[in-house]
Amino acid sequence: MVTEPVRRVPADESSHRLVRDMVLDRSSPVPLYFQVAQHLEAAILDGRLQPGTRFDNEVLVAEQLGLSRPTMRRAMQYLVDKGVLVRRRGIGTRVVQPKVRRPLGLSSLYEDLAASGQHPSTQVLSLSVEPASAVVAQALALPVETPVTVVVRLRSAADQPIARMANYLPHTVLTGIGDGLTESALEAYGLYQLIRGLGIQLHAADQTIGARSATAEEGRLLGERRGAALLTMQRTAYDDHGRAVEYGSHIYAASRYSFELSMLAG
Amino acid sequence: MVTEPVRRVPADESSHRLVRDMVLDRSSPVPLYFQVAQHLEAAILDGRLQPGTRFDNEVLVAEQLGLSRPTMRRAMQYLVDKGVLVRRRGIGTRVVQPKVRRPLGLSSLYEDLAASGQHPSTQVLSLSVEPASAVVAQALALPVETPVTVVVRLRSAADQPIARMANYLPHTVLTGIGDGLTESALEAYGLYQLIRGLGIQLHAADQTIGARSATAEEGRLLGERRGAALLTMQRTAYDDHGRAVEYGSHIYAASRYSFELSMLAG
DNA sequence: CAGTGGTCTAGACCACACC
């Protein structure tokens, strides 16, 4: 028996064009699902796919792109995890807000400032080896009095002091490089950049953000009055094996700096 | 030709026992990959799987559990994303640190305090409808002067004031419930709990954390001296469709509160 | 070289939402 072709509920026209014109390189080392995800994300960010746009169902889209369904699913799931798409069983897949999310992952103040074109500069106030205090030892899971490398830096942007940062590194981290950690290197690069350059994979970090009043000396250093509000942040960073790699205790001039976080629901 | 059976590099004994004893319920609505992930995570958290333990390769483990490789992969990938496992091509899969990660997702101060057994209490200082100021309008993406519901609360724990929280809700969010947002409800539950109870899916949030000095009035309210350091936090929360659902501007007594964040590398 | 995880395919069945 002959019937009319099924009248599919159409997805938005814009997604049709986009999918039709998408070019994938099967010989590239970049995975197909990632190529697809990048194309889609770019289209969302530059407005070719507006928020609210609905996709065809994943089987169809996969077909149109010449991909298997699992591969297409993976591309979409990647964007869902990134917060760019929303999917609901029985409903469909839609584009959400193209908001630029800056998850503040394991970045450093230096990288943050550099990325926003603030021309950061660093002055190393001290670089030494000292026995670990109780707090430092606790944070790095070392016995008290274990020698650790201590670097104190003053971070500025646009010739204004922003933060005083004290970092503590266990010597196990520095074996094999020894003097890779020089004053000049520390003034040219962020600490995290140097650590990663040493082949250490940063994996996770615990942070505490608080506030207190500046002492007279801290005020002088940061160009604030005594008693001015300071932001404080303590951070312990861990590598793949769960070993504490770095502990930092930092103060920020609250009048010139704040933390911004974007997060997805959990 | 007959050869000796291949001498496999063995994984740790503890993982063998665990996998052998794992029971899966194929008739459960809980997905298999999730059941597996939960079993493994529980074993890691309670120490049956120590940090550093190495798994057999995923094909073997899948076999031992009577699962397909993709399903097993999915369970492991879930734990990798959660930061509990680390995988490296050519190397293997290992357990990392069982650190309790508290991602501080879209939780509220109320939920944080309640979870840590602090017996929080709330006092509604005001509940009204007011025209949106410039900042509020900007944060909620509304025209200036649009009427919004404003609730100001004082949050305490252990009879000590902790925070003053001002929240602004567009009326589009409240349609259909109207008076679900009462003073008594606000004093008994967290605001986010109430919003979720209204069937609204929280999706993402942008936050800014800063610090400043307390005014005399703020000091009185929070039991601090004038000029004491305050933590400040502004947050805009969005739903699935990217619509701003809530804006909050809060101050915290820094001597009694700080933010803790755990994060994975990105 | 052997062993590992990373990617991809082609299909199947199920649970949920809306009409």
Next chain:
DNA sequence: GTGTGGTCTAGACCACTGT
């Protein structure tokens, strides 16, 4: 019902790591 995403399977080939 019909259409959607969610789960699961059985296999294949590839890329990277170490010996």
